[in-house]
Amino acid sequence: MSEEKLDATIEKEMGRKETGRIEAFSDGVFAVAITLLVFNLKVPQLPAGDTSPVIDLGKALFNQWPSYLAFVTSFATILIMWVSHHSIFKMVYKSDSPFLFANGLLLMLVTVVPFPTALVAAYLRDPAAAMACAVYAGIFVLINIAYNLLWWTASHKRTLLNPDVSDAQVKSLARNMYFGFPVYLLATLLAFLNPYITIVICTMMWIYWTFTFFERSSTTEVLES
Amino acid sequence: MSEEKLDATIEKEMGRKETGRIEAFSDGVFAVAITLLVFNLKVPQLPAGDTSPVIDLGKALFNQWPSYLAFVTSFATILIMWVSHHSIFKMVYKSDSPFLFANGLLLMLVTVVPFPTALVAAYLRDPAAAMACAVYAGIFVLINIAYNLLWWTASHKRTLLNPDVSDAQVKSLARNMYFGFPVYLLATLLAFLNPYITIVICTMMWIYWTFTFFERSSTTEVLES
């Protein structure tokens, strides 16, 4: 290894550190938010004097399925968001204030997710389910906007991007994110038709993104590394 | 890269590690505290036999706006505090006990923030709002004192500061922090006149700091890096 190369390597490492603490803090927020989702799973109370407690506890646990569904959907969605966040930060090697602000907005919305999740868990089998599910998908609309904002602040003049990121990569990431906006908006509106459609769309979204990510990572090495 | 330079680079890196674990621990505390704010957002209970549940859930969610306002204000304020904490630690390369103690005091007050936030969320539309808002702004007065103490322990003899930090930077940071004290004190007192003024001042503070940070980071490179 020549001195120049070593120099460049060390400087690159140091350059990475500029965004390192933001990334570590963001990771912390994602990790706490995703773990707090478990508070939506509540221990059911059996009525006093229950004559078949084992079966009734089983039934009570089974009847909480909207909680489990909301838990899995929110967990998977936050995890996918974290992967996207990671993808963005891998292409970024500097930060500025609009970027920090957009990241802050995104983190705020991510920490909010346990709230609409609790709302869906509480109301999915209730006549008020339409509103609960609309709020749930509505939060994902806002999160999508925050992601687009984050990526725009990072890439619009390419000032914060790593020089070896190609235009194709910038566009591919943007396209993948734009796409989420109309789908989540549709999911929000369709809640008033049938709340289950909203949950199905949200579930399909994270499954879709997981598979896209599979494919993408086998073709473009940079995104995977 | 000469051997001396490499030597210095590695030593600098190791020097940074002295405060590295304190910084990582502080980041963890900030990340958990900011994420716990979501517990102030509660799932509303609809009365049994509600005849228009979808609209009523919408109304109940809307009526919780004091919770959302308190959530956003606290989230943004903790985030700005974290950025300030980061700015301070970027200039510090050693730690001593008074510095550790001041940092501990600061962290304690930061973890407290969800409590007055819950207080404001519960009482903002209530006759007791004045007391809730005074306590809310009062915590920020205390946090401001802790920040000034932290910066003072780091900079008063410059023993803990990175040698390349200029006097102008030390003063600029101090000035920016002194300023918070009278404003938050005023916000505390004005709560008894009108609690909403307190919330408006606290909101203006984080917006002001976000913009100041914007400007500052475009003029002085060191603070941004």
Added chain:
Amino acid sequence: MSEEKLDATIEKEMGRKETGRIEAFSDGVFAVAITLLVFNLKVPQLPAGDTSPVIDLGKALFNQWPSYLAFVTSFATILIMWVSHHSIFKMVYKSDSPFLFANGLLLMLVTVVPFPTALVAAYLRDPAAAMACAVYAGIFVLINIAYNLLWWTASHKRTLLNPDVSDAQVKSLARNMYFGFPVYLLATLLAFLNPYITIVICTMMWIYWTFTFFERSSTTEVLES
């Protein structure tokens, strides 16, 4: 140190970083999940007008022993899981999508653990204990499957493994994990015979793994480092 060696060292370090952020995020999730277990320990309420409050608070605290038992068992099990996760990631130096997906599934199940723990704490001395304990051990069956999946995605073609990991190590880790599946499944089924057996088996499992780990780490250095 020759240039080649330095080169290799730095590249190895960078290679490690590929899985570094996933590992750091996973650690965060484990750390939060393990700490949230404390919410299963509840402050007992004494009846109003209690005539011997000191003794009665002591008794009330003592009567909560199912909570303490569930807390210790879950804490130790999550900790052992974290150690296993660490062992797996020490042998892995690359990641791909199936591996990320398996890791996500594992993390989701780990964050769930506080829920069945609360269930056992609430129902262990109750007629419904059988169901609570079956769910508790059932989660560990699922976690075991997720671990096997994670290790399989990492090792089946050895594409993600560190080249110096021997076949013996791959098999030894797999064998250790397969073993958990039938035992936890048995613990799940035996809950309907006697719920305490389930807790005893789960306790024996983490004690067994702790001791195995002891032995293993004294014979094979690689696993310990």
Added chain:
Amino acid sequence: MSEEKLDATIEKEMGRKETGRIEAFSDGVFAVAITLLVFNLKVPQLPAGDTSPVIDLGKALFNQWPSYLAFVTSFATILIMWVSHHSIFKMVYKSDSPFLFANGLLLMLVTVVPFPTALVAAYLRDPAAAMACAVYAGIFVLINIAYNLLWWTASHKRTLLNPDVSDAQVKSLARNMYFGFPVYLLATLLAFLNPYITIVICTMMWIYWTFTFFERSSTTEVLES
């Protein structure tokens, strides 16, 4: 820098990494546990039809002083524990299974702290205070035992210690920790005489350790770095 020195530096860095992930995980647990203490601060409920709500909310907040006292004492004690943990890990450069086990025991007890803190907050002004305070100090007795165990597993044969740690340092750290055991035991027993004595002793302990740390760090550089 000679090649040998660079080699040694890099190897030392890698050597540190062996305990690095345990340290990072432990930090995460400490950070979450210390932040969860805030849940002991509860929003007071005012009676309906209160005629002087502002003053009554102030009074209700003031009457919660046992919560604040317990919060500050626990926060400061966990922080001091974290500093001690940090001191121990700075002298350790390898880990083995008994050490990992002792660290796990310590972490479990640290995560428990919010529970006796809640107990003290709930019962300090109640006739049952003696039991609550005895449990509170009792947890610190157990934590002290875990610390002594951790330090013993690390230092008894010096196999895990950094070679440049002197015997004097090993003894000084051990002496400082032994000392905690009889004092916390006394605090536990004296709770039955007067619960406030327990809180005073616990408060004096963290103040004492803060000051000791001040002094120690000015005489022995190694412990500070």
